[in-house]
Amino acid sequence: MILEALDRQSVVPLYYQIQQHLLGQVRSGALKSGQPVPSEQEISARLGVSRMTARQALKSLCELGVAYSQRGKGTFVSAIKLEKDFRRVLSFSEEMQKRGARPRSKVLSFEISPASVETAEALHISPADKVIRLRRIRMANSLALGIECSHIPAGLCPDLVENFDPRTSLYRTLASRYGIEIAITDEVAEAGLAKAEEARLLRIAKGSPVFLFTRTSYVHSGKPVEFVKSIYRADRYKIVNRLTRSRKTASEGRN
Amino acid sequence: MILEALDRQSVVPLYYQIQQHLLGQVRSGALKSGQPVPSEQEISARLGVSRMTARQALKSLCELGVAYSQRGKGTFVSAIKLEKDFRRVLSFSEEMQKRGARPRSKVLSFEISPASVETAEALHISPADKVIRLRRIRMANSLALGIECSHIPAGLCPDLVENFDPRTSLYRTLASRYGIEIAITDEVAEAGLAKAEEARLLRIAKGSPVFLFTRTSYVHSGKPVEFVKSIYRADRYKIVNRLTRSRKTASEGRN
DNA sequence: ATAGGCTAGTTGTATAGACAAGTAGGGGTG
């Protein structure tokens, strides 16, 4: 039985219950790749919901990348594995935990100072404005992976310096303590060679290949809230991405 | 006047006409960041469409990242620039043209041969199966940027070897000639140092920093159709990404 | 002055129905 009863008393929307149930069927293997997902009509009839609600459930499945719809044919389970951790905005801590490593950090410096020109530009503030600057060595299972330097406008979280515990996640602190939820991160990655100081901190040879990241994070409204420059060992760190085509909303390539 | 009349005779869906019109207003600056987009009710009343259609237009705007909705408050223009070319699946030719450079390629080899183990695994075929292997130097304005080696299952496009013009885009040929539309690309980027042969072809010093890419592209159904290994000069090439948070379909973080 | 409630406006969810457009298959006709 692919479909099961809904909880109409729940605060969870019906379409979301349906989506989660189908998602479970896919993950458990009851629905295999290439197989058709129940049609809008069938969901509608079997669960006693309107076709638009069934449709919303299927559409959300497609947006997750789990399925795809073909007009006139049906909706089918995609063969692409979800498990390959294609990237989202993840904090270092989250990312490491997901890979099963124990994330740790060593704080190199933590201070309030005027923004550099580059930082001011990225954060849309004046160079006279102060920023909180946090420089850390990032480690997984006590192996140094990279050096990260975060900049946050001091006005956003005035008492962060006193209250932040460097062992915890900066992202989570921003979210829980200040209600700052990061929605989008723009990232530029370059490849380069480790300089002397960096090599010493990362315990690698000078001139080893490294990644150089420049990241700016924004809240939903588009206001920038964090600017990060970091350097990572290329022998221990890869960039994994999933790129999607166009993402037109109008069904299939309309123009 | 933010809203204008619709063409009800057109084959273009109403919600898409509305979305495109609003998108134009944002691009032209008539709608600035932070400003509210017309509400569902207003669109509905002014254009004589149902609220659901107006809603679909706004939702599609949000999916493009141009706007964001807040329950009880409204829908607002996001401050994040579209222009920064956050990545999608772009062929090399498309990417270069977008940056205003003249893309060129020099074909190093073009042949049919049995798949290597790595290629077979990526393409979900047997090592006994044959693949079309195309190795090219990628250039922008006659400057060598990288070396790309594409592998395509020979069964997909049997006569490609005879008919392909290396000066054109491989992606566009696949699409127009064989109806193969790439939907998703998984990419792994590593940083490394140029080896002797690579350095010679790219006209850089041996040991210069380079990007190493491993890309697999899939059609909508999830079937892999192309596997590419490439190497790019790090001094002329950067990776630009936009990462988005979670993308839950249920409005805001429901769990 | 403050706390509370009321109201108007907004998005989120859900229903029921309609027509259009595309696919696949069966069956009849040539």
Next chain:
DNA sequence: CACCCCTACTTGTCTATACAACTAGCCTAT
């Protein structure tokens, strides 16, 4: 056998309506 049409089923678009949940501002009673 080959071709065409018709039918059943699918997703895509659109309408009209309803209620829920949330926001912001105004107004009143305390």
